[in-house]
Amino acid sequence: MTTMTENASGLREFKMPDVGEGLTEAEILKWYVQPGDTVTDGQVVCEVETAKAAVELPIPFDGVVHALHFPEGTTVDVGQVIIAVAVSGGAAAPAAPVAEAVAVPAAEPAPIEEAKPEGRKPVLVGYGVAEASTKRRARKGVEVPAQQGETLYAATALQAELNGHGVAPAQRPLAKPPVRKLAKDLGVDLATITPSGPDGIITREDVHAAVAPAQAPAPAAVPAPQEAPARVQAPAPAASYDGARETRVPVKGVRRATATAMVGSAFTAPHVTEFVTLDVTRTMRLVEELKQDKEMQGLRVNPLLLIAKALLVAIKRNPGINASWDEGHDGKAEIVQKHYVNLGIAAATPRGLIVPNIKDAHDKTLPQLAEELGALVATAREGKTSPAAMQGGTVTITNVGVFGVDTGTPILNPGESAILAVGAIKPQPWVHKGKVKPRQVTTLALSFDHRLVDGELGSRVLADTAAILEQPKRLITWA
The missing domain is CATH 4.10.320.10 (E3-binding domain)
Structure with missing residues (x-):
């Protein structure tokens, strides 16, 4: 589908593209340009949010911005014109006449809101916490945007006219x-x-x-006893x-897509969840040793890294878990065995839960896996995870332990056959070498699609993952 058109007046129009695969709409989160700004081919002009991720849109030609057709916060169908640009030799971006600006209804400007968390909060499930950002979007200098389909900042002419006559416009x-x-x-x-x-x-x-x-009721005509006011409380x-x-929050974008996918997964794939509690003291010691290893310098080393590596080894030993169920177009169902592992990592973002994945994780060395995890969490923190990064996953890890939760029963990511939940790692009394000692203990929960993964296979994968984390030297002997 073409995303730009040109008319006789020398204006080129840029349409909302399909930035995902078959998506039908996107919400405009932020404009980076305004009418009158010069833009060049490839320059990012706005940020939009689809049902999968936030994406920046570059303009595909040079010129001067003539009009922005939708304000921030508007959901726009794919194919609708969102910005018009006067190309070289064409019409310049005109300022809206004062009369037109006055005629524009005082429509509500899209509020500029951005979460302002205090302190630190989890960003990537199982990957620690992120520093709270204090960055805010720049406030627009225009209080009265035009209605949808008209020039967004038509009121700028009116404001400029008032300022030119020494009249301070009232703040709305x-x-x-x-x-x-x-x-x-x-x-x-x-x-x-x-x-x-x-x-x-x-x-x-x-x-x-x-x-x-x-709206409070009027006081009674007969005076009440002196102590009565103290007893009367809201x-x-x-x-x-x-x-x-109550407060109502619209469900849209990533959160709506996640809800739809989870409902579809829960009522399509018969889920089975198994649990195992294990001693990960040796793994925690290895984490500390790897932090000092020169091969891991500059990389983020934490328990999630070794848990991911342990699961990959378990999948290699039990490849049947790495598959998907395909109903087929002719009604003949098939089990699709994957010969690669795209390892998904659940990430909690302000827009909702997303699951980007590390492509071909089975081929990664430990330093490479650490580097990929670091890049994944950095991208998630910035809200720049691309739709492509969330497609094609085969198995997922979600670490609810970062919230202090012991375990859970995770729902499968659509199209995948297994998901591993990791609980909080904390000291607990444990029988070690015949004596009760404080050890680092956690609980793993593996959910799988019982249509293609039977209890034996699921149990073997979970048991192998636990065995590696109890004795991490198996990362070498079993790999």
Whole structure:
């Protein structure tokens, strides 16, 4: 499908491309250019989020930005024009006339929100925690964007005109469209509200708090005893949430795709989960030794690295686990045996759970595997994981232990036959050489598709993985 067109006025239009495989829509997260900016072939002009990942879009030609057709936060169908550029020799990007800008309805600007976590939080499941980012998107200088399908920043002409005559434009309170509607329905002037949301955005709770005093019942005509006011209190639940009883968050993008995939997997593949608790003291010692090894310098070495390597060795010893179930177009089901391992690592991101995978992980040496894991977590932290990085996985690891959880029953990633969950590693009393001693202990849980993996095969894979982690020298003898 072509992603650009040109009209007689010298404008070239860039359409929303299919940045995944067969995706039908994407949400515009951020614009990097504005009308009047010069762009060159290959320059990134915006960031969009599909059902699989956040992707940056480069413009495929040179020129001057004429119009942005959709504001940030808008979900756009593949094939719709999102930006128009005046190419060399064509029409320049015109400033919208003042009259047109005034006629533009005061549509709600897409709020600029970005998570501002405090401290450190898990980013990659099983790969430690990431430093919280304090970076925020730059606030746009325009308060009144045009409606969808018109020039996004038409109001800039009006603002420039007012500033040119020495008139300071009034600052419009920041609030989402549903919050504006709520304030209108309740008769609340947003300009009188002190915002509590990020970057000065007025929330639903702020509106409810502003209207609560006006809706309070009038005091009784007969004076109450002096101690009565002390006994009369607002209900505790309402007070603890500033009047808000619930909050609704749209399910879209990665989170919606994940939910759909997990429901499909849970009700399509018959899941079986097995557990084993094991002593990983020797593995933890090996982790510390490898950190000092010159071959591993500059690489991130942690328990997940050795767990991944142990699982790869177990798969090599039991290749039947590395397969998928194919119903076939003619109704004749087939088991597709994979002769490669694309090892998925579950990653928790602000947009939802994603599972990028390390291609051909079975061929990687330990330093190469450490390097791939490091690159994977860095990309996940930046929110730049590409759709290609999440396709073609064969087996997945999810480490719920990073949250202090002992174990779980993981759901298969669609198209895969097995997923290994790793619990928290912590000291526990353990019988070692005939005596009870404190040892480093964890629990592994392996879920598998019982259509193609029977109990014996699943048990062998789990037992081999555990045996390697108990005696890591088997990484050499069994490999």
